[in-house]
Amino acid sequence: MDDATVVAVLITIVVFPIIMTPVILYSSKISEKLRNILAVATSAVVFLLTLSLYPTIARGGIVQHTLFEILPNLEISLRLDILSFSLAALASFIWFLCTVYSIDYMSKEHATSRYYPVLIFTLGSCQGIFFAGDLFSLFVFFELMSLIAYILVIHEETEEALKAGYKYLVMTIIGGLALFFGIIIIFELGGTVSLGVGSIIQESSVLAFLAFICFLIGFGMKAGMFPLHVWLPDAHPVAPSPASALLSGVMLKTGAYGLLRVIFNVFSPDLLKNSGWDNVLGVLAVITILLGSAVALTQTDIKRRLAYSSISQLGYVLLGLSVLNDNAVTGAVFHIFSHAFMKSTLFLAAGAIIWKTGIRNIADYKGIGRQMPVTMGCFSIAALAMIGIPPLNGFLSKWTLALGCLDAYMPFYVLILMISSLLNALYYLPILIPAFFELPAAKNGHQHNSHHDHDLKINIEEASPGMLSATIILALCTFFFGLTPNNIVFALSRLTSAFLMLGGSL
């Protein structure tokens, strides 16, 4: 594929979903089925187009193309390199599966004619973030995605949802303003905001540090970094489950992506290490990891517990970014992948349980493994991967991160990783074990006697095939992409890390 075709494909990937949004909006007036088919088809097309860019990446190509000049010296450009490709493919894959899942899940919900167009529009802006070639277009798509995702957050329109949505919106705007400040400072100091020119800021100064902090605020807020994570535990649970899966699985990663770009394409790893700014990131990462896990222990609502778990897991990515050597960055990028798979599986499984039985409280999860074995099975695989049990992908990413921390002579971080794994176990296992090994409360309130009723037949009432298949596929990804280090995702992470550490551009 030559460069011009690549650029055409990139533009299509970003623009096609945005164009399909009004089409889907109007198709819902014709028939629901048509709308559902169009939504799934759009996300499938986007995924396939993104995959088609793989050959260009495989031969090590980088495409940076300027579209037009919006202001003097400020150009809107597109960029395709291994990092963009990895995350865009991941995002579109999970989006496709969640759209398939939504068809069945949303059949019980209201206002679905608003949900699908917004879902597809957010997909388009998400791909726009990954394929943006300069900070300004990244900022534009970032804001667009965050603001339109608000509609997904408040979908239920309950009191709680509106409050959570308001908090989300205010923090998004604050983050956006901080990003604007950071970009303006970069433009002032460096004269350009393009991501294709290597490190824009060469020397540290008060203004450059201010820009770094602004980027931390802006992108860190999206990634759920302490202390800007306060919107996350409210916003992720109130959204419908497929939207929660996307929020936790993909949209958090856009914040991490932004930080990756800032660290590698705007500043450079050497600058960060020399001026000691990576310590700021390190401290925040450690606090995030511990805080997220600790508070997750106290939650009784399954989705809130998963949301706090997301906060803690993104902390791993930030930790890898603060250590800044080969293994650590590989671990961070691989963890982006693995957490996406794991958390999406968890949210989709939890959503299936809510859809089928209405159970959101963890205490009521007793025995549900017998009622919905496949769903709980997927949940268990993902939960075990979160804890970091080999041979799943969670273990692989923690191992790589730990190697990276040891390479940088920071065994303290390895200790943090281990404590966090322990905490993960402490809040996941109490969900898994009662689900399979205890019996549910009987319908008339009479507790079953486990001695006598070992052979009690509990009917298997699984979720619908559409929802199940999406969940199973993601669980299988969790499994297979961690089984051995010789899988494609890990290889992509290694290549990405190598690429970034060597300069990340040009």
Added chain:
Amino acid sequence: MGFADHYPALIVVVLFIAAFLSPLLFRWVEKAAAPFLIAALGSALYMTVILLVEVQKSGPVLYHMGGWPPPWGIEFRVDPLRVFMLLIVISVSLWIFIYAVRDLKHELKKEVTGWYYTLYALLVGSMAGIALTNDLFNLFVLMEICAISACAIISIKEERECLEASFKYLILSAMGTGCFLLGVAMLYMATGYLNYSFLQLELAETLTLYPRNIFAAAALFIVAFGTKAALFPLHVWLPDAHASAPSPSSAMLSGLVIKIYAFALFLIFYQVFPRELLDLIPLNEIILWLASLGVMFGSIYAMLQTDLKKMLAYSSIGQIGYIFMGIGFDHNLALIGGFYHIMVHAVTKALLFMTAGIIIYSTGVRQIKDLAGIGRVLPLTMLAFTIGSASMIGIPGTGGLISKWYLSLSALEIGRPFFVLIILASSLLNAIYYMPIVINAFMHQEDFKTETKPVPRFMLGTLVAGMLFIVLAGIFSKPVVTLLEQGVASLF
């Protein structure tokens, strides 16, 4: 034909003639009155575009009234910034007028509609003149025409609030005019000239001979234009005036009238007063700090309002603060940002006031808390309100971001990042009072129960045009910025 040479004067003359013929037409052939004024505005727009092309090709155009050369005659000058302002004034007036034609039937008594057209044409003509004139006394006369017609288009509605607000505006405006006239007297005493170009040449040496005259004149000009352009703390007349006026008048006043005075202040400070004056008194600092206070306080007051139009009026105070900040930074990028904001805010605020007008026309609702769920019955109107609010907040993709970009960039260039914080904080405050209205309008869709009248398609069409412009201004800003760069380059 020699007409093209006379275009600068013809723009003003055509509008004044249309002003005087409108009531006659309205009396005799009622249906022709509005199209006649639209034709007059359209021809003025055409002449402006011709002037724009000519200025870009061959540089500033000087027009002498009656052939008398300055300093004896009155001079009109057309250079890139003035023609930019002229284009904004004429095109936005035309756009608001298309909206007004339908809206006025419902807001004014029938007999006075013809007189409204007169006042409207006088207002547009005088603003065009202010943008073009190169003579201080001509500026005085045109300012007074503008002031009277601006007050009159508020009081023409003849309700209690309108009359009191109009009187307050007139008195404070007259105070401003008195100060302005005294300032002109001071300058005339010291130099004997009234023409901007001649004054600029003379004032450089006069500053050393008669410094106190020049200081007094500068101070008086800031008070005069500050009062008329609602610079904090001289903004007290604005909320009542803009909120109680009929909606097209509000759109016109908030969108154009206050901007033209800010533009006149800019012209006087950059094209009349010498740069050495800034070394003696830091005038731009004063304007900068007052503007920053206005930006913050405008938003804070707006948050406390319950009436939709009052909230928009207080928001105008904040936004005009940005324009004054652009003037106050004393840097070419800031001027570009300030002028771009004049253009974007004129269209955005007019759009927001038109939306409010449509809401009042269709449902009679004026209180913000009663707007819950209105998105179901007036979707296009609320979409326009959403895009207008997005531009006010400065969301990327709308024109508001571009002007904030330039203002922030210039704040960093002169080494004062504190003002970037002010710009960002005010964006956040803007979001806090605009977003709840948008969210409430589209959620709670079952709650809106008031009867609605259907909205004429012309009015909706004007909204669509406004929305398109805001989005285009956010994406294709390069041509305008190039024009502004050209204009600003000659000042530094």
Added chain:
Amino acid sequence: MDLLSGIINNYYYMVAIILFVIGMYTMLTHANMIKKVIAMNIMDTSVFLLFVAIGYTYGGQPPIIKEGSEAIYVNPLPGALILTGIVVAVSVTAYALSLIVKIYRYYGTCDYDEICEIRSQE
């Protein structure tokens, strides 16, 4: 001494400025609306006074050229300026007074403070 002699020599400027301040003060603080309009006129008239005073040249003749004479003339421009200014002030006064008539009809009082009371109670 210098200041005092300056003031005494330029007393017409001082009168104009004092009238200007009186007019502005009255316009802003007095409650009666008609007084405000009168004060506005005083303010504008004071500036016209200033203009005319500026135009005067010592020993000048009225600015009408006689054949063959080489006299110094008083500057005619300020006169033209204030004629325009007077017209403008008159039209603003007319508009303001008509507004007052209308306001009186609606509010029943010419006192601006009372009107604000009524407005705040609405």
